Amino acid sequence: MRPQLSIPLSLLTLAITASFSSIAQASSVDNLPSSQSYTGLMFIPNAQVIDHGDFNLSFHQGVPYNSSIASLDDWFFAAGVFKGLEAGGRIVTNTYDCNGYFDTHCGIRDLSASFKYQLPFVYNYTGINLAVGIQDLGGEANNFDTRYIVADKTFDNLNLRLSAGYGQSNLAFGIMDGPFGGAEWQPLPFMQVIGEYDASKFNANAKLFTPEGLLPYGIQLSIDYELYTGHKNSDQSVWGINAAVPLLGYKTNKRQHLSVDNQQHLQHAINQQLDSHKNSNLQSLMAALKNDGFINLQLGKRDGKLVIALENRRYNHNPIDGVGVALGLIAANTSTKTFADFATTAKLKEEDKQHVELIMLTNGIPMMTINGNMSDYRQFLLTGDHNPSLSFNSYNAKNQFNQTQWLTQKENNGFGRSQIILSPELAHRTATEYGFFDYSLALGTNLYTPLWQGAALDIRHTLPIDESDDFKAGEIWGNSAYDNEIDRIFLHQAFKLPQNIMTQFSGGYMYGSYWGGMNETNWFSPEGKHSLGFKVSQFSHKDKDQSFNKKEDKGVRLAHYLYSQPEWNWQLELQGGEFWQGDQGIKATSSHWLGDARLSASYLTSKAQGSNDYENFLSLSISFPLTPWRDMKPGYIQVRGIDQFTYTLQTRVGADGHNNINTGLGGSNDLQHNLTRQYQGQNRLTKAYFDANIQHLRNAYIRYIKNVEM
Numbered sequence: 266m267r268p269q270l271s272i273p274l275s276l277l278t279l280a281i282t283a284s285f286s287s288i289a290q291a292s293s294v295d296n297l298p299s300s301q302s303y304t305g306l307m308f309i310p311n312a313q314v315i316d317h318g319d320f321n322l323s324f325h326q327g328v329p330y331n332s333s334i335a336s337l338d339d340w341f342f343a344a345g346v347f348k349g350l351e352a353g354g355r356i357v358t359n360t361y362d363c364n365g366y367f368d369t370h371c372g373i374r375d376l377s378a379s380f381k382y383q384l385p386f387v388y389n390y391t392g393i394n395l396a397v398g399i400q401d402l403g404g405e406a407n408n409f410d411t412r413y414i415v416a417d418k419t420f421d422n423l424n425l426r427l428s429a430g431y432g433q434s435n436l437a438f439g440i441m442d443g444p445f446g447g448a449e450w451q452p453l454p455f456m457q458v459i460g461e462y463d464a465s466k467f468n469a470n471a472k473l474f475t476p477e478g479l480l481p482y483g484i485q486l487s488i489d490y491e492l493y494t495g496h497k498n499s500d501q502s503v504w505g506i507n508a509a510v511p512l513l514g515y516k517t518n519k520r521q522h523l524s525v526d527n528q529q530h531l532q533h534a535i536n537q538q539l540d541s542h543k544n545s546n547l548q549s550l551m552a553a554l555k556n557d558g559f560i561n562l563q564l565g566k567r568d569g570k571l572v573i574a575l576e577n578r579r580y581n582h583n584p585i586d587g588v589g590v591a592l593g594l595i596a597a598n599t600s601t602k603t604f605a606d607f608a609t610t611a612k613l614k615e616e617d618k619q620h621v622e623l624i625m626l627t628n629g630i631p632m633m634t635i636n637g638n639m640s641d642y643r644q645f646l647l648t649g650d651h652n653p654s655l656s657f658n659s660y661n662a663k664n665q666f667n668q669t670q671w672l673t674q675k676e677n678n679g680f681g682r683s684q685i686i687l688s689p690e691l692a693h694r695t696a697t698e699y700g701f702f703d704y705s706l707a708l709g710t711n712l713y714t715p716l717w718q719g720a721a722l723d724i725r726h727t728l729p730i731d732e733s734d735d736f737k738a739g740e741i742w743g744n745s746a747y748d749n750e751i752d753r754i755f756l757h758q759a760f761k762l763p764q765n766i767m768t769q770f771s772g773g774y775m776y777g778s779y780w781g782g783m784n785e786t787n788w789f790s791p792e793g794k795h796s797l798g799f800k801v802s803q804f805s806h807k808d809k810d811q812s813f814n815k816k817e818d819k820g821v822r823l824a825h826y827l828y829s830q831p832e833w834n835w836q837l838e839l840q841g842g843e844f845w846q847g848d849q850g851i852k853a854t855s856s857h858w859l860g861d862a863r864l865s866a867s868y869l870t871s872k873a874q875g876s877n878d879y880e881n882f883l884s885l886s887i888s889f890p891l892t893p894w895r896d897m898k899p900g901y902i903q904v905r906g907i908d909q910f911t912y913t914l915q916t917r918v919g920a921d922g923h924n925n926i927n928t929g930l931g932g933s934n935d936l937q938h939n940l941t942r943q944y945q946g947q948n949r950l951t952k953a954y955f956d957a958n959i960q961h962l963r964n965a966y967i968r969y970i971k972n973v974e975m
Contacts, residue, residue: 294419294426294451297472297487298507300325301411302341302355302379302400306447307470307491307503308440308463311428312394312417314383315345318859319483320512320887321353325505327491328357329437330373330408334499335359337373344512344887346857346864347833349383354885354914355401356696357409362734365698375408376696376916377401378866378883393418400434402883402918410434411441424451432464438496439465459489466495470503483511512862512889517583518961520649534974535967538593539643542600550598551676557969558898559591560679561626565671569620570636571599572669576626576679578899580965581908582861582890584946585958588625588635589965595621596643624666627944629679629718630761631666633659635955649963657955660765660791679715682899686711686937688891688907690727692736692745695914705729705736707747709907713938719759723773723938726751752777757938765789769940776934779804779819785940793951796827799842802934821845821933829948831957834858836948845932847874852931862889863909863947868918869931880930886913895972907937909947 296313298321299305304313308329315321325339336359343353359372381398388394393416400411415430429446436442440463447461457472474487491503547564550573554562559575566572573595577587599619619639624631637655645653658665690707697703711725727747736746755773762768765788772782783802790796799822806817823842830836834857841851850871857864867884892906941948955962 293421294424294449295457295474295477295485297457297474297489298323298341298505300327300339300489300503300505302343302353302377302409303381303398304351306428306449306459306461307468307489308436309428309432309445309447309461310381310396310398310413310415310430311426311447311449312383312396312415312430313426314349314381314396315343315351315509317345317348318511319509320344320862321507321509323505323507325503327499327501327503328409329440329496330357332437332498334437334494334496334501334503336501339505343379344859344864346859347835349385351381352864352866352885353379354916355379355409356701358696358701361701364700371698373408374696374698374701375401376914377407377409378885378916407435409436411436413441413445415445425449438463438498467493468495469493485509512859517860517964518958519964520960521964521967531967531971531974534970535646538597538970538974539646542597542603542639542643545598545600545603547603550595550603551673553594553598554591555677557590557594558677559587560677560682560899561629562673562676563671564673565669567622567665567669570622571603571620572622572624572665574624574626574631574666574669576629578679578682578684578903579896580894581892581896581905582894583961584625584950585955585961586894586965586968588623588633588955589962590969591623591625592635592637592642592962593646593966593969595623596639596646599639622665624662624669625950628715628721628759630759630944631662632761632944633657633950633955634662634665646963646966649960652959655955655959655962657952658791659789659793659951663761680717681714682901682903683712683714684899685902685904686713686907687904688910690747691912692742692747694735694742699735699741700733703733703735703742705732705742705746711753711937719757719761719769721757721938723753723755723757723771723936724751725753725937748777750777753936755936755938759940759944765791767940767944769944771936775804775936778807780807781805781820783821783934783936787940787945789945789951791952793948793953794829794831796829796948797825798827798940799824800933804934819845819847819934823933827948829951829953831949831951831954840933844871844930845934846929848872848930850879850931858949862887871930873930881918882915882931883918884913884915886911888912894968908942 296304300307303310305311321343323341327334328337328339338358340356341353343351346352355377358374363371365371379400381396383394383396395416397414401407401409411432411434413430413432415428417426417428419426426449431444432441434441443464445462445464449457449459451457454476455474460469469492470489471492472487472489475485477485487507489505558579561576563574580586621639623635625633635657637653642653688709690709693704695702707727707729709725709727714722728749729747732746736742753775755771757769757771759769768786770784774780781804785800787796787798801822803820806814808814823840825838825840827838836856838854843849848871852867852869854865854867865886869882870879872879888909888911890908891910896905897903
């Protein structure tokens with residue numbers, strides 16, 4: 266037991282008194298993490314949430330557990346998923362390598378999910394923020410289960426925020442089990458003093474942090490330390506460190522203002538590029554597109570307008586980046602003189618003489634058309650103060666391509682131009698009875714070679730780099746460790762069918778020992794907000810003696826519905842049927858795009874093969890590109906990183922008396938080069954997405970100028 270203060274004076278009272286006498290310059294009170302699974306004070310929450318687009322990682326010591334403030338490590342990661350909502354995962358552990366099944370001294374090792382939502386509109390009418398939240402959602406062993414409602418009010422002229430709420434919890438000492446309240450006082454731009462009543466006792470701590478905007482890339486660091494606690498049975502002073510980082514590409518659809526002094530050089534470079542259109546011609550246009558690495562280039566005409574077909578393999582974070590760069594290059598290299606060779610031009614009105622249609626290809630297949638007037642688009646690139654008159658269409662791209670009179674042969678033909686895609690491959694088990702983090706890490710080298718239209722050869726090799734003890738041969742997860750082998754060989758053939766239907770047939774070898782084939786088929790509505798599809802596969806297992814083992818045959822039979830709301834950067838997918846392990850069930854996934862990073866939460870209910878009972882799981886995942894924004898220029902060999910690397914944590918929920926590890930339920934044997942990733946840009950190559958992200962087009966061109974001119 267640690268000695269307590271002789272005078273049980275709560276720093277809550279001190280903070281409030283001092284704040285009223287403060288003459289510090291008024292400023293907002295920063296939103297910082299508590300020592301639990303939410304934004305807040307020390308043990309209690311406030312009504313604030315993580316800023317939309319920020320990712321937080323925290324480490325704390327000192328957790329209310331088993332009738333004490335226990336000496337436990339607390340890892341917490343969370344993000345501002347959309348405005349008003351923060352979601353995260355938490356790991357509380359006593360040991361890191363100890364096997365809890367054989368060693369009784371391992372202590373707790375708990376993985377859980379948490380959510381907090383700030384209710385909209387309340388502040389507009391009352392000046393008070395109101396939030397509801399849940400900590401340690403689901404599961405059988407709800408050691409830290411907490412549910413709460415909390416309100417707060419910020420007094421900017423006093424640098425003070427007051428919070429009060431009511432909670433229900435099973436935390437030690439009755440923390441958060443009843444009414445609670447507290448104050449956050451920020452006398453300096455880098456310091457807060459906190460006082461709180463946690464529904465049981467008074468506590469106080471101090472927080473030091475970097476002021477917003479001090480560190481590059483919007484990063485904010487903070488530390489906190491307990492100054493006082495009324496809980497007598499306290500084995501550990503509560504302290505922690507935290508990092509908040511804006512996720513990759515979050516501001517890619519925000520208008521960029523170029524009038525600031527340090528942007529003048531960039532503004533000049535953009536003006537210079539766009540002014541070059543006055544002396545442009547078709548040859549200079551083709552040269553500009555070819556020099557930047559666009560492939561399968563063709564120029565043609567239809568209905569008196571210039572038609573340009575091309576394929577992007579250089580800008581792999583998001584398909585809209587390739588479109589934005591291509592449109593910028595076209596705007597910088599077209600004028601009325603560019604169309605001098607078109608006999609029909611004379612019949613057009615002057616304002617129509619710079620009308621261009623861009624057809625975006627993927628592996629030679631027309632996927633989307635973009636129509637616009639380049640004179641209007643140049644003005645948009647210069648100022649960004651209006652929406653250009655662009656129209657997007659993925660429904661008729663193939664027909665538009667076929668109806669075009671092509672005036673040039675295909676340049677930079679994509680046939681045989683191979684991509685070598687390097688990426689980390691990570692198999693892991695997190696916060697299990699076997700260890701805090703067990704893993705098998707490998708380097709994946711994927712050779713992807715396009716052949717004829719829609720066809721490609723796909724070969725991947727894995728090279729083991731490192732693995733934890735439990736992934737070694739003969740251990741619990743030894744069979745899931747990566748081997749030094751070619752683990753995938755596939756031939757893909759994709760087709761674009763009428764009514765915006767895409768289908769791909771794939772045949773070959775995967776997972777080191779399975780031979781077979783699959784078909785994926787997707788349909789998108791004209792706007793792109795709705796999608797239906799299915800996936801069917803069947804694979805036979807080949808044993809080490811090269812004989813096929815029918816008992817190990819696997820496959821999937823899954824249907825899905827996808828709803829996309831690009832204005833909210835949100836997608837909801839419902840998937841059901843038979844999964845890879847033979848289990849049958851339903852999976853719902855809510856995905857939230859923060860620029861080019863994606864946060865997803867999935868709920869799975871599935872019945873294992875031969876079982877009568879359904880099992881339920883909650884998963885949280887983050888996906889982000891691991892490759893430069895502007896990749897190597899695609900020659901006959903192009904080396905690049907992966908467009909989306911995904912890390913997932915899963916916990917069992919609603920279990921009946923156990924918290925056993927998931928043994929593969931809900932798997933769907935996804936390929937890297939499936940329809941969603943290879944052809945549909947993670948379901949973002951749609952009219953609805955482009956209509957909602959017009960500024961992203963301009964920002965992509967501005968970023969291109971920075972890369973080539975600055």
